[in-house]
Amino acid sequence: MNRFPVLEIFGPTIQGEGMVVGRKTMFVRTAGCDYSCAWCDSAFTWDGSAKAEIQKMSAGEILGELQRIGGSHFDHVTISGGNPALLRNLAELVDLLHQEGLEVALETQGSRWQDWFLQIDDLTISPKPPSSGMDTNWDMLDSIINRLSEKDRLFHTSLKVVIFNDEDLHYAEKVHKRYPGTAFFLQVGNENLAENSTTNLTAILLDKYQWLIDRVVNSQTLNHVRVLPQVHTLLWGNKRGV
Numbered sequence: 001m002n003r004f005p006v007l008e009i010f011g012p013t014i015q016g017e018g019m020v021v022g023r024k025t026m027f028v029r030t031a032g033c034d035y036s037c038a039w040c041d042s043a044f045t046w047d048g049s050a051k052a053e054i055q056k057m058s059a060g061e062i063l064g065e066l067q068r069i070g071g072s073h074f075d076h077v078t079i080s081g082g083n084p085a086l087l088r089n090l091a092e093l094v095d096l097l098h099q100e101g102l103e104v105a106l107e108t109q110g111s112r113w114q115d116w117f118l119q120i121d122d123l124t125i126s127p128k129p130p131s132s133g134m135d136t137n138w139d140m141l142d143s144i145i146n147r148l149s150e151k152d153r154l155f156h157t158s159l160k161v162v163i164f165n166d167e168d169l170h171y172a173e174k175v176h177k178r179y180p181g182t183a184f185f186l187q188v189g190n191e192n193l194a195e196n197s198t199t200n201l202t203a204i205l206l207d208k209y210q211w212l213i214d215r216v217v218n219s220q221t222l223n224h225v226r227v228l229p230q231v232h233t234l235l236w237g238n239k240r241g242v
């Protein structure tokens with residue numbers, strides 16, 4: 001039996017981002033990432049600061065915990081991280097959740113492929129713009145989008161790029177041009193990860209949202225796109241587990 005490194009299981013809450021924003025869901029957050037984005041809002045999954053909280057759980061134990069805290073208040077589970085795509089055997093969890101009649105979403109950055117991506121109901125691929133400090137492996141991203149397209153999974157797939165500045169917007173234009181057949185989301189970047197007043201943060205993020213909308217409105221290539229804030233951050237600030 002495989003065991004997976006889990007840092008948090010929480011919910012029900014709403015999916016605060018992207019293609020199924022607003023969807024009532026539970027979250028399973030795995031530990032470990034192959035990236036180290038400068039502005040990662042979940043750095044505790046990879047920077048060692050929450051190492052003591054990592055639990056090695058089987059798919060059955062994860063389902064048990066989801067049911068213990070979520071009861072019968074959910075029918076959708078979002079797997080995020082860290083990068084859950086580092087876990088080759090996670091198909092075991094995806095299959096078990098499906099057997100229970102639950103829908104499954106995944107958040108990943110497009111640096112790794114797993115065959116179980118083909119089973120995901122709501123697949124968000126979030127390539128990282130220059131402000132992250134990470135380099136995009138375009139061959140890998142091409143191959144991920146190609147495989148999903150070949151298996152007719154683009155209907156279940158979206159691209160989501162977080163934007164902090166004009167250079168990031170330029171990167172987003174490049175991604176959208178390269179994959180015009182994939183639903184495309186631009187997301188407001190939160191650069192105030194240490195702010196603990198939700199009121200202050202909300203005001204800042206709404207300003208950023210307006211800025212981002214203005215920029216997208218003025219772009220000639222970002223047309224078939226959606227622009228969103230992180231709704232959970234607007235509501236609950238930098239709190240974990242919401």
Ligand SMILES: C[S@@+](CC[C@H](N)C(=O)[O-])C[C@H]1O[C@@H](n2cnc3c(N)ncnc32)[C@H](O)[C@@H]1O
Pocket residue numbers: 033039040041042080081082083084107108109125126160162187188189190191230
């Ligand atoms: C924490 S990541 C985990 C999943 C995966 N590693 C990834 O990056 O897609 C989940 C989502 O949060 C986004 N994100 C991380 N830090 C953020 C920030 N400071 N502001 C806005 N979005 C952020 C990521 O770009 C990603 O789309």
Ligand SMILES: Nc1nc2[nH]cc(C(=O)O)c2c(=O)[nH]1
Pocket residue numbers: 013014015016017027042080081107232242
């Ligand atoms: N409510 C809520 N929505 C989210 N969407 C993506 C999240 C993530 O951290 O991957 C996230 C999260 O942590 N909370």
Ligand code: SF4
Pocket residue numbers: 033034035036037040041042043045081082083109
């Ligand atoms: S890829 Fe995702 S989890 Fe990893 S460092 Fe970047 S935002 Fe954080």
Ligand SMILES: [Mg+2]
Pocket residue numbers: 041042
């Ligand atoms: Mg988050």
